[in-house]
Amino acid sequence: MPDVEMMACTLATNRQQFNVKRVDYTPHRDVTPKIHPTLVATERAVLNAQSVFQALYPLSQQGYQPDLICAHSGWGPSMLLKELWPKTKILNLFEWYYHSRGTDADFLEPITHDAAARAHMKNLPILADLATMDWGSSPTRFQWSQFPEHLRSNISVLHEGVDCDFFSPAEASLTVGDHTFMSGDEVITYTARGMEPYRGFPQFMEAVAKLQKRRPNLHVLIAGNDRVAYGRKRSDGKTHRVHALETLDLDESRIHFLGLVPLSTLQAMFRITKAHVYLTVPFVLSWSMLEAMAAGALVVGSDTAPVRELIANDINGVLTDFFDADRIADSVEAVLGGEVDETRLKRAARDTIATDYDIKQILPRQWAMMQAVAAGDRPD
Incomplete structure (x- = not known):
């Protein structure tokens, strides 16, 4: 769309090619050796959040302010962006909320108390995003249902979509x-x-x-x-x-x-x-x-x-x-x-x-959701 300016902030190790201006970030170190096992995911997310903040800080100082930030929750990149741009709206993609029992963690084998603690604590970066986001989306109703009931009301169920023209039946x-x-x-x-x-x-x-x-x-x-x-x-x-x-x-x-x-x-x-x-x-x-x-x-x-x-x-x-x-x-x-x-x-x-799930009908719904969130409205 000619009236939309886009920018991607991505790991410097991401070698995908795309026709969007990019800003790379690199965490300055790995997770602390021998950190408490339940905090590994959280420290990794904080390291990502810090490096994203540092990569985007010069833009904020130049007066750049996005209307909307879309980010994948759980990995940390969006955790500190309200510190850069308090008025910018954030739309998070929420793929999974971890449980110690009843889903993946104990499906293959009984879960230990230590493993249950690690599963619970992997939600800390996700909870931080839930606290600062303006809206969220989750691809399927099953994935959406994993979030605590009192946290679901600001999360839409909306898949990313499938290219049904490309993935179509044909002799091959x-x-x-x-x-x-x-x-x-x-x-x-x-x-x-x-x-x-x-x-x-x-x-x-x-x-x-x-x-x-x-x-x-x-x-x-x-x-x-x-x-x-x-x-x-x-x-x-x-x-x-x-x-x-x-x-x-x-x-x-x-x-x-x-x-x-x-x-x-x-x-x-x-x-x-x-x-x-x-x-x-x-x-x-x-x-x-x-x-x-x-x-x-x-x-x-x-x-x-x-x-x-x-x-x-x-x-x-x-x-x-x-x-x-x-x-x-x-x-x-x-x-x-x-x-x-x-x-x-x-x-x-x-x-x-x-x-x-055809992307031709999903994309307009994704765009409508993004526009609503950017305008401070509640998506349909």
Whole structure:
């Protein structure tokens, strides 16, 4: 928009290219060694807040004053910006409020009192943002519901949106090494930032081992880094991928690890897959699941709260048990074997995203919210 001036304040290590003026910041040090474990997240947020303040301070001294600051809560950058610009409105994105019980923290295993304390205290930077913000947004109703009830009234539920023109159903092909996979081939897919228990990677690999013995033509495409993005690493120092390959009876020639992939590869994966498997503990919902649905993929998802917000079993996808590799394998095989109405479910999945999450309708709502907050009004 020609009458809108934008600026991004971002970590200097962020190498993304974008056509917006940028101001870089770099924390002057890392978290204090041997600091109390419950305060690690808070000190990291304060270090970020301090470095953002210092990076933007010269602009404030030159008379620059933004009408609106949009910031991702929990990491600290916006915590001190009211000190720079008391009259500037702040709109925070709130992805997650931590609980010790009932969501992600104790879903995979019983939680210790020390771990519960760390979960509670990770909310301190978020609470600081809640105290200084003018308005907030949260992508899904499940994520919004994690915030204390008395703090929800100034947080809108509004997703970031999906590019339904790009992620759309179409014939496609994808070449991986010596293999070229086409629409109609017996291919299943899995994608996540990391290969970790939070996203059901161990259960998925167990299910793959079972499926490979039943389906000799099945190939598996896996996108993501061989790391833990959420949750704890293995105590033996091995990655979950290495552990799976060492302990499961797998035909590695039919499992293709793609690493981090460009959007064009992700698009092709979702277009050719027979079943896209998405598993998650009760936690932040991945954009990739919505993108897969928009591309017309049939999602076999975990029967957990964030997934159930978008997928109803046998309505627009298939729900299965997060922990049970046999059930996961059976659910995928039902799709591969034609036991479900693939055409109906894929069309309904696409319609779900196109109706409620298409970026063409989300962006005007995001812009209206930003304008309202900047003007000091309450968003609709």
